Amino acid sequence: MPERRDPLEAQGMSLKDLAAAIGDRGGPPPVDLWNPSHCGNSDMRIARDGTWYYRGSPIERPAMVRLFATVLRREPDGSHVLVTPVEKLAIDVDATAFRATQMTMSGTGDQRRIGLTLDSGDALIVGPDHPLNLVATADGPSPRVAVRFGLEAELARPLYYELAEIALAEGNDPPGVWSDSAFFPLTS
Incomplete structure (x- = not known):
């Protein structure tokens, strides 16, 4: 059975449209x-x-x-x-099954929602079903998001740096970001 779904692209897409596209794909x-x-x-x-x-x-x-x-x-x-x-x-x-390569977000603080596009062509909304965490590895901290069935996606460095900048600007203790009504510390 060939893969017939087009990959999702978060870049330039509103979070509302990305969430709708995720829902339309089915599981x-x-x-x-x-x-x-x-x-x-x-x-x-x-x-x-x-x-x-x-x-x-x-x-x-x-x-x-x-x-x-x-x-x-x-x-x-x-x-x-x-x-x-x-x-x-x-x-x-070698590391994680997927990479998060694009990001879109809406809102600020505890009203923020963060959408990520994966290199698999799928997308997700960071939140309770897809938590974000920082894993200590031999190569340094690895920002990861849970995808499905125990699989994780490592965030591309530019995405992580953007989230770290937001976390520092908002002054949460510990530093972290909100998405979909959940707080995710950016510490390992």
């Missing part, structure tokens, strides 16, 4: 309900920069990457798998 396949036997390794890897590889070669077709992203899930042990109703294959993920 992802119910990979959280599928529990087939583990079949082996997919020979695929998602690099830290978000590039998907198959047997060491980049996957060049964005629609193919978007399709694989819809059947991606993180297991309770932290590993990642591609899953269908009849098979489950391991996939290596």
Whole structure:
């Protein structure tokens, strides 16, 4: 089944329109309900920069990457798998499964809503269902947002810096930002 949905773009889109577009897409396949036997390794890897590889070669077709992203899930042990109703294959993920590459927002303070576009072509609204946190890693702090099924997206540095600037300007203690009626500290 080919991926036929166009990727969402937060850039230049109002938050209201982005939220409507997210709702119109419907949800992802119910990979959280599928529990087939583990079949082996997919020979695929998602690099830290978000590039998907198959047997060491980049996957060049964005629609193919978007399709694989819809059947991606993180297991309770932290590993990642591609899953269908009849098979489950391991996939290596260097950092996070996705990257948040674009941002739009409306409101200020506790009335703010933040929308993010992911490199998978999906989008989300930061809030209780998609919390933002800062994870300490060997490479320094990693700003991440929960996506679905245990998967996370790392925020592109310019997005994180914009949120950090807002957090400092608003003077919250600890520094952080509001989105969708929830406060998210920008500390690890």
